Amino acid sequence: AMQDVIEITKVYIDSILLIPEDLVSWNIRDCELSYKVNSPTDPVIWPIFGGVVGGMLLLLIALLALFIWYRNRMTNLSKLPQPVRWQYEQYYVNPASWTQDKTKKFYKKLLSPGSEDYDRMHKFFFEYLQASEEFEIREAFAIYNPLLVTSFINNRNIITSRMVGSANVFAKQDWLNHKEHKAKSIVHDMYTKRCIQTGWNATLDVPILLTCHGTDYGVANAIASTGFAALSSVDAGWYGSGVYFSTFVMYTCPYFAYRSDPAVLISFVTLGNVYPVTESHIGPESLIGTSLKSGYTAHYVGVLADGNTPDWKNAENLDLYDEVVVSQEPQISPVYLIRLATKNLRQILEGWESSNQREPPSR
Numbered sequence: 001a002m003q004d005v006i007e008i009t010k011v012y013i014d015s016i017l018l019i020p021e022d023l024v025s026w027n028i029r030d031c032e033l034s035y036k037v038n039s040p041t042d043p044v045i046w047p048i049f050g051g052v053v054g055g056m057l058l059l060l061i062a063l064l065a066l067f068i069w070y071r072n073r074m075t076n077l078s079k080l081p082q083p084v085r086w087q088y089e090q091y092y093v094n095p096a097s098w099t100q101d102k103t104k105k106f107y108k109k110l111l112s113p114g115s116e117d118y119d120r121m122h123k124f125f126f127e128y129l130q131a132s133e134e135f136e137i138r139e140a141f142a143i144y145n146p147l148l149v150t151s152f153i154n155n156r157n158i159i160t161s162r163m164v165g166s167a168n169v170f171a172k173q174d175w176l177n178h179k180e181h182k183a184k185s186i187v188h189d190m191y192t193k194r195c196i197q198t199g200w201n202a203t204l205d206v207p208i209l210l211t212c213h214g215t216d217y218g219v220a221n222a223i224a225s226t227g228f229a230a231l232s233s234v235d236a237g238w239y240g241s242g243v244y245f246s247t248f249v250m251y252t253c254p255y256f257a258y259r260s261d262p263a264v265l266i267s268f269v270t271l272g273n274v275y276p277v278t279e280s281h282i283g284p285e286s287l288i289g290t291s292l293k294s295g296y297t298a299h300y301v302g303v304l305a306d307g308n309t310p311d312w313k314n315a316e317n318l319d320l321y322d323e324v325v326v327s328q329e330p331q332i333s334p335v336y337l338i339r340l341a342t343k344n345l346r347q348i349l350e351g352w353e354s355s356n357q358r359e360p361p362s363r
Contacts, residue, residue, distance in 0.1 A: 076153045081200040084208055084268060087335050090117070091144045098144065103225040106145035108337065117142055121336050124266055128198055129212050131249035131264075134348050136341040143224045143334045152268070155330035159272040159297060160206045171273050172295050180278050183312035187276035187302040190322060194247045209269045211245035211324055214252035217261040220337050224265070227329045238281035239301045240292050242327040245269060250352050251305065251321040256340070257349040266336040269326060272297030280309050292327050299325040305356030319356065 077085045091098055091107060098107040111118040121140050125131050162170035175184050195207040215223070228243045237244055246252050249264060256262040275296035279285040292299055301323040304310050310318050326332065 076150070079153070079157065081204060081208070083198070083200040087142075087268075088144065088149055090142070098142075101221065101225060105147070105225045106143060108141040108143050108224070111140045111142060121266070121338070124210060124336065125212075125249065125264070125338060128210050129247060129249045129266070132348055132352070134344060135249075136343055138339045138341045140339065141337045143337055145224060145334065148227055148330075148333055151330035152270070152333035155328065156206065156208075156270045159270060159331075163273060164205050169295070174295070175276060180312065183278040183315070184276040186312065186315055187278060187300060188274070190302050190320065191271075191274055191276065191300045194322065206270060206272060209247065209271055209324065211247055211267050211269045212249050212252055213243075213245050213265045213267065214249075214254075214256035215263055215265065216256070216259045217263040217337075217339050220263040220265050224334050224337060228332060237325060238286075238288055238307065239277050239279075239323055240287045240290055240299045240325045240327075242292065242299070242325040243329070243332065245324040245326075246322055247324070248321045251303075251323075253349045253352060257345045260342070262340045262342060262345060264338045264340065265334050266338065268333045268335055269298075269324065270331045271300065271324065271326065272331070274298050274300045277301040278309055278312060292325070297326070297328070297331070299323075301325070305353070 077088055080088075090109075095107075098109045100107055109117070111121055118140065121142070122137075125137075126133060126135075159170075164171075175181065175188075178184055191209075195201045195209055198210055201207040213223075245267065252264065256264060273296045275293040275298070277287065277299045279287055281288050287299070302309065302315070302320050303323055304318065305321060307323075310320065
């Protein structure tokens with residue numbers, strides 16, 4: 001294909017400049033284009049001809065570099081499942097519909113109700129992440145940050161290679177030997193079910209989990225620009241030190257309901273090797289402020305609405321939520337920024353807290 005591009009370029013230069021065949025000898029070999037100027041009969045043509053052809057060759061080099069960059073970008077995206085890949089490809093399909101943020105570090109597209117993009121976001125938010133239908137979306141944006149996306153894909157490749165190639169080291173499950181292994185199996189099954197619901201993880205060795213993070217609109221924009229770690233969003237946390245997410249919007253509601261400009265970031269997260277947490281934050285095995293368990297790249301926690309781990313002996317009859325903890329920023333790729341109306345937001349939260357017997361947070 002590259003040889004064809006070069007051949008076409010030669011014909012284009014000849015046709016535009018009307019170059020006599022006895023003046024220039026072209027050499028096309030090994031995907032390279034070179035020329036040799038024969039002795040011209042008119043010396044005046046040399047500076048004009050040399051300058052024009054030189055400019056055309058520089059243009060060709062730039063086009064080839066752009067082609068290689070685009071091909072590599074598409075090759076990286078091709079390793080993702082189609083529904084996830086589509087999230088990033090839409091920027092390349094119609095870049096004119098995207099605007100660059102004032103930080104010039106990411107692009108966002110305002111989603112119009114009724115459009116395919118909006119319907120996809122709506123499904124993520126209300127169906128997969130189980131947001132209350134009472135939430136009113138003020139406006140929603142698709143997010144594309146080239147640097148964060150590249151880091152996300154490269155990190156996925158590394159994690160997948162390690163877990164598949166050296167499973168005994170990077171995909172170990174020594175939690176099966178824990179005294180609470182039955183409870184941990186329940187939590188791990190929760191994680192598996194949350195992965196399966198979106199459909200795109202069926203063929204993946206390492207799932208991509210759809211998550212949400214509640215915050216303020218200004219903070220959400222900053223995260224989309226520079227990532228979570230740059231904002232010191234790493235939480236010492238009850239269940240380990242890292243960046244916290246959930247796969248339930250309602251569980252994150254206390255983190256945005258009292259904000260003057262509430263927002264939710266929806267992100268793809270590669271958890272990798274998951275440690276199922278059942279340890280209470282007030283028990284002897286508390287993980288407060290600790291690093292992630294050795295050999296694991298994420299913690300997945302089954303929790304009650306108040307954030308505590310349940311009595312696992314009676315967990316089957318309880319409404320459980322989750323917390324997701326990752327320590328590496330490249331494991332995260334923000335894809336949607338949703339700005340919520342403040343109307344009735346506190347009443348929605350209070351109703352959820354009441355139905356789950358959760359004490360309102362002190363503020």
